[in-house]
Amino acid sequence: MKNRLQDNLQGIGMTSQRTRDRLVQRLRDEGIHNQRVLDVIRNTPRHIFVDEALASRSYEDTALPIGHGQTISQPYVVARMTEALLESGPLDRVLEVGTGSGYQAAVMAPLAGEMYSVERIRPLLDQARERLAALQLRNVQLKHSDGSWGWPEFAPYDAIIATAAPEQVPESLLQQLAMGGRLVMPVGSRQVQQLVLITRTASGFEQAVLDQVMFVPMLGGTE
Ligand code: SAH
Numbered sequence: 350m351k352n353r354l355q356d357n358l359q360g361i362g363m364t365s366q367r368t369r370d371r372l373v374q375r376l377r378d379e380g381i382h383n384q385r386v387l388d389v390i391r392n393t394p395r396h397i398f399v400d401e402a403l404a405s406r407s408y409e410d411t412a413l414p415i416g417h418g419q420t421i422s423q424p425y426v427v428a429r430m431t432e433a434l435l436e437s438g439p440l441d442r443v444l445e446v447g448t449g450s451g452y453q454a455a456v457m458a459p460l461a462g463e464m465y466s467v468e469r470i471r472p473l474l475d476q477a478r479e480r481l482a483a484l485q486l487r488n489v490q491l492k493h494s495d496g497s498w499g500w501p502e503f504a505p506y507d508a509i510i511a512t513a514a515p516e517q518v519p520e521s522l523l524q525q526l527a528m529g530g531r532l533v534m535p536v537g538s539r540q541v542q543q544l545v546l547i548t549r550t551a552s553g554f555e556q557a558v559l560d561q562v563m564f565v566p567m568l569g570g571t572e
Contacts, residue, residue, distance in 0.1 A: 354483040357397050368408040375410050381428040389456050390428055397480055398450040417470050419565055421450040422512055426562055430533045431456055433546050434508040437531050446496030447512035451477030458486045465503050467496035469571045495570055499525040506530055513567040514542045535564040
């Protein structure tokens with residue numbers, strides 16, 4: 350795995366740079382405007398976050414299967430969530446629920462101070478750990494656990510990003526937000542979900558709806 354990752358990282362030629370530029374242009378066309386977000390997406394090798402058989406499709410703006418019934422998020426949605434958090438306040442301490450392939454963490458990490466990410470499926474977490482290490486992203490700590498409980502040890506967080514959809518926002522995630530902290534996540538059923546941005550204020554929580562989205566469900570327990 351390590352050797353394949355190194356080979357794939359070194360084997361990035363002109364073609365894939367052009368392919369990545371095309372993805373960034375598409376995100377721009379779809380309304381992503383933050384240059385720092387677009388730059389990180391351009392510089393993040395999404396092809397190492399999917400199985401080799403899918404690598405040729407990895408710069409398409411689409412979710413792709415990563416095994417265990419899970420998917421790597423669509424680049425547009427990754428960009429949208431990252432941009433919403435980056436433009437609404439500090440990112441000194443960030444929690445992600447649902448590490449999955451590790452791609453969203455790799456996009457967020459260069460923009461964040463300390464990043465914490467939890468995943469309930471052990472083999473996905475182990476693979477993500479190797480990929481993030483290959484990219485030398487040393488400010489990300491990973492944990493195998495049910496992230497609907499957050500990661501209380503390092504709370505409060507300036508920002509929380511969840512990449513799996515519960516039917517309702519878990520109370521523990523709200524409680525682990527710092528004052529002024531923001532939580533971005535999909536909420537809803539398997540068929541209909543809204544991407545919400547919740548801000549903790551002195552008087553409570555404010556909520557805005559950013560988009561209609563389709564994420565895998567947030568599940569309890571670990572496997
Ligand atoms: N951010 C990921 C998206 C992966 S899909 C990426 O960029 O690839 C969402 C992930 O959330 C899946 O891997 C799923 O196993 C995980 N997940 C679902 N419910 C969870 C929970 N309660 N705690 C932690 N992870 C969870």
